[in-house]
Amino acid sequence: MYLKHISVKSYGPIENLSYSFREDEKGNPVPLAIIGKNGCGKTLLFANIVDMFVEMKRQIYPQGILEVNENNYYKVGNLSYIKSGTRTSEVKLELLASGKKTTYIDVMSLNPKQAIEAKEVADTRIQNNQKFKDSGFYKSTDLQGLTSKEFEKEIILYFPFDRFYKPFWYNPDNYNKMAINSSNNIGYSKTNIIKIDLLENIKEWFRTVHLQTHLRDISLPNHESLPPELRGKIVTIQQDTKLQTHLKTILATIKGDGSYSVSAPNRNLSTIGLQGPSIHCADISQLSAGELSLFAIALSIVREWDLFHTNDSLDLSDITGCVLIDEADVNLHIDFAYRALPALMKLFPRVQFILSTHSPFLLSGLKKEYGKNIDILSLPDGILIEDLNAFSEITTAYEVFNAETDKLTKQLALLKEENERVKALSNKIIIYTEGKTDVKYLKLAFEKLDGFDDIKDRIEYYDIEHAKDTGDGELEKIYAYLQKGNDTNIKICMFDRDKPKYTVHEPYVCGENNVYKFSLQVPSHRDSGDLISVEHCLTDEALKTIDTNGRRIFLSGEFGVTGITSDGLHLCHHRMGTNPLEIIDGSNDKKVYSTDGHDETNYALTKDDFVQHIIDNDPGFDMFSFEGFRPTLEIIKSIVEDADRN
Template sequence: MYLKHMAIKNIGPISELNIELPFNDDGNPKPIIFVGENGAGKTIMLSQIIDSFYEIGGAAFNDIKVSQGMGHKYYKVSGAVNIQIGKDKGFSALQFLDSTNKIEYLDKVGEIADEPKTYISNFTLTSMTKENEKKVTSLNDENKKDLESNWLNGVYFYQPAYRYEEPFWKVDEFRHDERFMDSTRYRGELRKEIEIISSNNENKQFVLDLILDYILSQNSIQSLIGSNAEESLKDPNILLQVQTKVFDITLWTNINEILRKVKDNEHIEFQIGQRGKNRVSILDKETNTLLPISNLSLGESVLLNLFINIVRHACQYNSKSLNEIVGIVAIDEIDIHLHTNLQSKVLPQLIKLFPKVQFIITSHSPLFLLGMEREFGVDGVEIRNMPNGELITTERFVEFENAYKVLKETERYENEIKEQIKNSTKPLVFVEGDYDIKYIKKAAELFDKKDLIEKVKFIDADGYQNLNKIWKHNTNLLQAIPQEMLLLYDCDTKVENKTNDRVFKRIIPYMKENYFDRGIENLFSESTIEKVMKVEKTYIDVTDEIKKTVRGKEIVESKRYDINPDEKGNLCTWLCTNGDKDDFKNFDKVFKIFEEFLKEENSE
């Protein structure tokens, strides 16, 4: 069973999400990664998928739903608590393909009529009579049998962001996990977790069983075929028994391949250790040392358990190779607890071991995305930006900008600035961005102030955080700089104008009457921005009037104007090419700051 189509409207922060999930030409699912800032709806989106697992699985197995009166409890809260403020209806519609059967799920709030059909054309579930209700496609005996088979032999589970793995060295009395599994198989019961928060104990027992089965299988095969393997395997009964034992060896190979990827060591394998807590150990065949599994780091343990869960769920009743395992695995914030190498290299390699598993993932890690593109190719993985599900490339991932800013704070960044300073004896002006420099130079050209700005050297500090670091002396720059320095903050920065030793901290005055409430662009008047919008509407994002209810009273906020973050450079280029004196008139406030700074500098 694979998820084929998902449509969500007015649920949490998601106004409208409509996605057809990606597949390769061979029919195998592509990994899909949802990114976005905190609060963008990634976890809400995943919660709808997992809720559908409970509802669909509960239609086929009697050990999934939790009884409540004549009905059952929902995994996810349903009702008005999920609806966006100001909306009175919403829904989540999911469509799965199970072999040749179509399975649908609908979670709705309010009267939605047939609205899901406008997103999923062949969607059959319609609005229900009850106000808040979940519904799945009715299953007949035939497709219910197919569903049972797929779920028993496949993997369908969710690992939330709040997952954890208790360390192997922790005393049993202090463990808080609950066993879901049972050695007895009952008719109509799945006996597998759908939400996995911690799985150390289950996987230790699973691995121990596989080690024992592997040892017994090796001995059994040798006994069955004797000294003449070719002749013995002509007997169909012996061949069948050998094939059964080979399955155990296949499982053994599977879990060791995962272990070797996690540890990046081709010479290790699971082994039986001393009795007690270290019964499951790791043998390094190159050094002939036996290490307890407790030596794994938290990140390694989380990663190992995640992928052993896939093998355990898929091979509970029938052994199969990793590339044969089918199902859906949803993982929230897959990068938590993981070191950079595990994120960028090991994790993508592990995902690639399971080409028929549909991985639906959320992440904040640029390194993980880069690793996935490197391992699968640009066309082998799909990245969606929440909350609207826009298809993006790695380079457009907003976290890259944040990561780049962090890298700018490194020693190399400091060295680059020192190199610039070394070649200049002029006073230094640090600004928040390169566009600030371009705007100031254009204004100086228009108002004949070029001689003023030629007295200083501009340096792009790449954000107010770095200006603050310089001010607080958190870097070693001051020790290497003989010049006076002006730290020029944009108007939206909550700092005070101050002078400290050779450092002048000044904030560009805020123009309350103008459209933009942040950045140096706040200096441009309404008439200037209106002029821009007549020529290039895409440069400016305009939010219509917003209605809010506060303490029972409706409040209307006026339109909001923001620079389209993807067009900020184009806006700067347009204004610096086409702007006139009237457009740049408010930059006189910047020149006054420069004059004050240079006057103070000359008086020293």
């Protein structure tokens, strides 16, 4: 049961829309994503599609349907929906079910007589309809003899934008009807197209599915690895039914991080739990809003099929029908929108999905999952968005965001672990820095310079080697955070001097809880206004030491406006800033190449490799003077003396 064509004229904000649904190379329906700003007609279009299905059901089940009360319409007609500046609106939908074409027509006119005379209404059935002539309203649904058995072969589901929102066109007399269960009497429908309480719709069915058992006899091999009493015997084992397997597949697809198991249902508490890599909950109602939204939508599809198809051997690819999801990205994290929902839809290749969305991440995810087999329709103009190249930037943004989120999660775990280690210390001096090379230089300086034996054995360093390079902004936050603690340690935050915003101009600043901050001190071979980091406590001559591979540290000031060093031997494509002491660290665009054009070697030595040469006492790096670090160590000593006095 698939929609084949939509035609809308002068209805709401839509002036003229004509869209024919496509199939892919395997004959499966191509999903349709409807986009546009608020007020562009997306929900109005959904209302007409749902109204068509309701009118079909009304004829098929004359004794009663769940979507509306008695003879009520699902959608209230209102002349105010005729597009401003026009006189007549028309909505025409075509659907194919069991080889029979159903046609739905809804026409409204401010002046039916003039509309007929001006041939704004071409259908003679409408022209001759007295009700239309009198009221300006006409609605019909031609089923072409479609039977209830044919209708029930396929699913039809509509997931509204908001479970509690009643739009202007919605007939309020039907609202309480939504959640009422129908009898199984002949002539009554026992299902509801409109799903407004997803959890309650699926929860009991989900429990029932997992109360089922599937017992299977298997023959054990006559093998010495088995106990003698079991060799060659036939035993009965319990295994998942195919339906249970499908539901686990759905959950694993949503989470995207491994397999999941379902705990035995609790008969007394009416609960059923879920266990997996990132879910441990006693009942499905404890899932997050996004997880529950996707899980409930997918399970509603399977449940609806299961109501009329009792064969437990079904595959998800057997399910056919039409599923409408208004505002499909509601409650979804961008990962669920970009990855999970498109992957979930792919589990049901023969279901026709019609979505509305505001999410560029969902559109990009659909494009990635379906390739050319996705249609994106822009309202109110009704234009198909065929060039999806713009979404490549969104895909890149998502991947960067996802990678950074994963990195941050791991980082936080490491920082938490490091904080616990630091808290366990007592009467120590803990130094926090912006980067991991800062720690390495401080350790070297304390070892190479005399006069600090009384404090160096008390010093611990915050382990950013395994956390991250903190950075000045993060170090400022750490300084504020540490003051909220209550411990006996002296905490010192050391800032570089390359960012004036974070430079401490006093010798040091004392906060609460023995927390101090200061800036790296300017060595005698630098000017007081130089923007320096820890490496600049060494002389430029030392920094430019060449290793055995011909690589060295480069400073921004060595490159002219052309990006070439004054000796003409090296070039860098990095756009130089105003700080001539900026270190060109060999990363990304900060790579340095030979100017001969044939050598692709990156000659820029990283900060970490440089300090490692010093630590390893490599030739040329083993005789550096560390006197440039003495003023900084003197400040640390002064802070410790101040803290010990207090």
